[in-house]
Amino acid sequence: MKLETKLAQAGNRIDKTTGAISIPIHHSTTYAHPRFTESTGFDYSRMGNPTRQVLEQTIAELEGGTAGFAFASGMAAIHCVCQLFQSGDHLIVSNDLYGGTYRLIEQILRPIGVSATYVNTSDTAQVEAAMSTATKAIFIETPTNPTMQITDIRACVELAQLKGVTVIVDNTFMTPVYQRPLELGADIVVHSATKFLGGHNDVLAGLVVTKDSFLAQRIAFYQNAIGAVLGPQDAWLLLRGMKTLALRMERHEENARALADWLVTHPAITRVYYPGLSTHPGKQVQERQSTGYGGVISFEVADKSMAPHVLDAVRLITFAESLGGVESLITFPAVQTHADIPQAVRESIGVTERLLRLSVGIEHIEDLKADLEQALASA
Ligand SMILES: *Cc1c(COP(=O)(O)O)cnc(C)c1O
Numbered sequence: 001m002k003l004e005t006k007l008a009q010a011g012n013r014i015d016k017t018t019g020a021i022s023i024p025i026h027h028s029t030t031y032a033h034p035r036f037t038e039s040t041g042f043d044y045s046r047m048g049n050p051t052r053q054v055l056e057q058t059i060a061e062l063e064g065g066t067a068g069f070a071f072a073s074g075m076a077a078i079h080c081v082c083q084l085f086q087s088g089d090h091l092i093v094s095n096d097l098y099g100g101t102y103r104l105i106e107q108i109l110r111p112i113g114v115s116a117t118y119v120n121t122s123d124t125a126q127v128e129a130a131m132s133t134a135t136k137a138i139f140i141e142t143p144t145n146p147t148m149q150i151t152d153i154r155a156c157v158e159l160a161q162l163k164g165v166t167v168i169v170d171n172t173f174m175t176p177v178y179q180r181p182l183e184l185g186a187d188i189v190v191h192s193a194t195k196f197l198g199g200h201n202d203v204l205a206g207l208v209v210t211k212d213s214f215l216a217q218r219i220a221f222y223q224n225a226i227g228a229v230l231g232p233q234d235a236w237l238l239l240r241g242m243k244t245l246a247l248r249m250e251r252h253e254e255n256a257r258a259l260a261d262w263l264v265t266h267p268a269i270t271r272v273y274y275p276g277l278s279t280h281p282g283k284q285v286q287e288r289q290s291t292g293y294g295g296v297i298s299f300e301v302a303d304k305s306m307a308p309h310v311l312d313a314v315r316l317i318t319f320a321e322s323l324g325g326v327e328s329l330i331t332f333p334a335v336q337t338h339a340d341i342p343q344a345v346r347e348s349i350g351v352t353e354r355l356l357r358l359s360v361g362i363e364h365i366e367d368l369k370a371d372l373e374q375a376l377a378s379a
Contacts, residue, residue: 003176003246004247006062008243022236024051025233025236026232052229052232052235055235059209062180064180064183066213067213069208069210072229074206077192078101079226080219080223084136084222085109086113087113090132090134091114091136091138094119094141094142094151095119096141096144096350097341099339100337118345121151122152122285124152137166137168138159141169142169146337146351146355148280150286153167153181154184157185167181168187168188171189172190173296174290174294175249187211198241199326200325201325205230252361253276253294256295256296259372264277268301268377269299273298274298275294295360296358298357300356301376303354304352304354307332310356315374317371317375321336326361327363328358328361329359329361333351334346335353
């Protein structure tokens with residue numbers, strides 16, 4: 001079946017007793033054993049919960065993996081994957097990276113002896129040059145957040161496979177609707193499901209999908225041992241949001257393309273970052289490995305004094321952190337999501353005080369344009 005069908009049908013025909021189409025929310029933390037040494041398959045909800053399990057099976061199927069795992073947040077999901085590494089191990093990481101992932105690597109992993117080299121992973125030669133005998137994984141975001149660099153996933157996989165290195169892709173921006181890294185050879189996909197997958201700015205969640213059963217067993221062990229699992233209520237909410245993911249992504253992208261094309265021509269804007277623009281250097285790679293460009297745009301205003309004015313002046317678009325929901329949000333990466341990245345590092349990758357990031361919602365395009373137009377005019 002096609003992805004749209006899998007999404008819409010997720011969870012249907014699970015509850016044989018009642019025929020419930022919306023999956024039941026199983027709040028029970030524990031499960032009666034039929035007999036001594038027997039189990040229903042559920043023992044204790046940290047190890048497995050029927051509602052969470054439907055979500056985990058759904059994301060595994062969507063991404064084309066062996067197993068899925070649901071966590072209390074995207075960061076909990078990424079932290080769990082990082083348990084694969086030990087003191088002495090080395091990681092190669094995209095240099096334009098979600099700020100929380102950077103903080104996790106620098107302030108949680110580095111103190112326990114896991115080192116990382118940040119490179120522009122859209123330049124495969126830089127990835128190759130950073131490889132050492134200690135390298136255990138390449139961690140990629142593509143497109144990157146917020147400057148939308150595109151990394152060639154297949155090229156990284158080829159390099160990694162020569163050396164037995166794990167490839168991890170944060171697929172938050174594209175979702176399996178547009179990009180399935182495991183099918184391109186990656187080993188692990190992580191998601192902040194808080195963003196497009198949930199889609200309504202009302203549930204915090206993270207997901208992991210593994211390609212092979214060995215990795216699946218290890219992640220299952222860490223998920224249970226650490227215990228940052230997603231609760232059943234949130235698992236249900238996420239699954240319910242995901243049912244419309246394919247439709248929402250289409251509209252997010254349609255609006256984003258229209259806004260990007262318009263912003264390029266706007267006199268107050270000096271630069272627009274969107275992989276769907278013909279001037280984007282990664283457009284060809286994006287088209288080889290994805291079927292879309294997504295719903296996030298970053299743009300530079302002409303002067304740094306303008307950025308705070310735009311944030312104050314938007315009326316329909318909300319000045320708030322996060323992305324991927326039906327409501328359009330605008331953020332200031334240098335002072336919000338990327339504040340934990342040192343200024344010099346930030347600026348070297350283009351995250352300046354002139355850069356704004358727009359998560360384009362599913363509102364009517366004319367209303368979005370009008371709001372941005374008046375906000376830019378007043379800046
Ligand atoms: C938001 C985000 C995260 C972190 O996820 P949370 O759900 O906020 O913990 C990780 N990666 C990317 C690309 C994100 O946008």
